[in-house]
Amino acid sequence: MPWLVLIGGNLFFAFATLFGFIILRRNRAINRAIDIKNQELNAANARLERLTKTDCLTGISNRRCFDEYLDQEFRRAAREGKPIALLLIDIDYFKAFNDTYGHQAGDRCLTLVATELERTLKRPADMIARIGGEEFGVLLPNTTNGEVVAKQCKAVLERLAIEHKASDVYPFVTISIGVVSAMSVANQTIESLFNTADAALYQAKKGGRNRVRAIKINGEVPKVLVSLC
Ligand SMILES: Nc1nc2c(ncn2[C@@H]2O[C@H](COP(=O)(O)OP(=O)(O)OP(=O)(O)O)[C@@H](O)[C@H]2O)c(=O)[nH]1
Known part of the structure; x- marks a missing residue:
């Protein structure tokens, strides 16, 4: 079939x-x-x-992100022989601000300062992060003179004019900034760069606050204090 x-x-x-x-x-x-x-x-x-990688209060980068970026950019600067600048920014008398206006107002102040400082940075590679309670770090790859940006940051705070009647320096919120500009990171480590910026910040605080203290490093040349403004 x-x-x-x-x-x-x-x-x-x-x-x-x-x-x-x-x-x-x-x-x-x-x-x-x-x-x-x-x-x-x-x-x-x-x-x-x-x-x-984000600081949940201010919305900018956090410490972890900053450390990773610093590591990456420091290596790049060492590899390519490029300059790099690091700024440490600290709000002056912030404890007194909290005590006077309350913790929530303090949070709002931190957020406003962070946002405005971030807007000050112009180059895509520039980075700002909140690295402590009222402390910010700014990394400027391929930059020989971080002091210029530091002065712009300080001017931003002056324009913001956030009332701070408990401040000993000025009736508005101010910042102190320590800057290290390294023409070359030869013979430097991330730690030494950070420590230099921290020392500059300490001097800015000790010198009366509301100021920029800048240090330039050039290869093996010892640190030179270049300005107090
Ligand atoms: N509102 C608010 N306050 C914070 C935060 N993190 C840290 N602080 C406060 O920031 C203050 C920092 O105080 P200090 O380290 O004494 O520094 P300062 O009062 O700014 O004094 P100088 O830095 O010496 O000018 C502390 O009172 C902290 O409680 C936060 O996330 N929100």
């Missing part, structure tokens, strides 16, 4: 084609679903990554 074989064969072929078509569609749907899930996962990971 060849006709039976023929019909059976055709039926088999038809079912096999249909089955294959269904499987193909199903696979496509599964692949699409996997793609969507992967995209969601990547977006969630990116959000998480951003969160781990």
